[in-house]
Each structure stands twice: as structure tokens, then as C-alpha cells.
Amino acid sequence: MYHRACELSPGDATSLSDYGRFLASQTPLIEQATQALNAALEADPNCETALYHLGALQLNKLDDASSAELLVRRLLHTSPSHMAGCQLLARLLVIPCKLTKASKDGLPDEALELYERVLSGLKEKEFGGSSPQPGHSFSKNLSLKETLLEYLGIVTSKGSNHQLLRVVTFLSSAQIDISAVDLEADRLLQGMKSTVLGKRN
DSSP states (O other), X not given: OHHHHHHHSTTOHHHHHHHHHHHHTSGGGHHHHHHHHHHHHHHOTTOHHHHHHHHHHHHHTTOOHHHHHHHHHHHHHHOTTBHHHHHXXXXXXXXXXXXXXXXXXXXXXXXXXXXXXXXXXXXXXXXXXXXXXXXXXOOTTOOHHHHHXXXXXXXXXXXXXXXXXXXXXXXXXXXXXXXXXXXHHHHHHHHHHHHHHXXXX
């Protein structure tokens, strides 16, 4: 279907990016996926679907974090509320931290800001009872539970003491009912609170 659409509209960025996204999900077809996504960007340098999926492909299939970061930053430059892009960039930013021992500096603040932007958007989408803010672009694969576990997990293992306090404060101000989302997330949060209180005493 996607291939046929590309044949009918050979220079259409949407058709090419959709085809590339499909091919990227098929492990043996990474080269063809890269070609299709690059062709979409030649047709439209700001094509959100192509920028995001080529960035994800570079990271997850080709292990090229540097190229992935450049693509995702291009995406967020033109579409700062692309939630899947925000989460992908956050993951990219914490990769060096995962490969080293925890330091007193903790995680890049930009990564935490991106996770918090996504969590606020997902909370609004899943529990807010209203439509997401204009301009917010969500992937069907994004969920509040999984993003919350990812955020709490990385801060628990690599965050500084100041960042632990930041997380506790953010989740309280964002009014995200952690226990209603996931029990494991609630356990991680309670551990953070104990650590923060212990440092204060």
C-alpha cells in the first residue's frame, strides 16, 4: 500500500515518510527505510514524520546517537510540542549518563525538562478530561505509565540529590496521582521522598 502510494506520488513527503516508517519496523529493510525517509526530507526538510522516524532509526537500529540527536533537534526546532520527539531527545541526552557511574552533577537538566513536558502533556491527555493543548503531537505508543517509569527510573539511578527533590516537587505541582497510574512508579517515588527527607535531616 505504502509503496503504491509512493509510485503514484513520487515526490510526496507524506507518502515517502509513511513508507519509510513502515520499512523501519521491518528489521531487514533498514537501508530501504533510510532511503525513503531521506527522500521525504528532500521533498520537505521539515517533515515531522521523517525527522522523528529517521532519528529513532539512527538510534535504535544503527546505534548512531549523534545523528539521531541532530535529527530530533531539527524536529523540535520547528515542532517544539512534538511529544514523542521530546521523549526521544531526553533518552538521547541520558545515554552518556547510563554508561558511567552516577556523579554529583546528575543528569542533564534539559533531559528532565523534556520528560516533564511529556508527562504534563500525557497527564492532560489521559486524565485531564480535555483535549491536549494546541500543537501537541502525540504518538500512539506514548503512555503516561511507561514515560513515568522511565523518568523515575533514570532519576533514581543517576540523578543528583537536587534532582530527586526536583522530581518530587514537579510531580506534586503537576498533580499526577502516581498510585493511580502504577504501583511500581509509586514505590520509586516514595523511595525518592525518603531519600530527600533523609538528606534534609
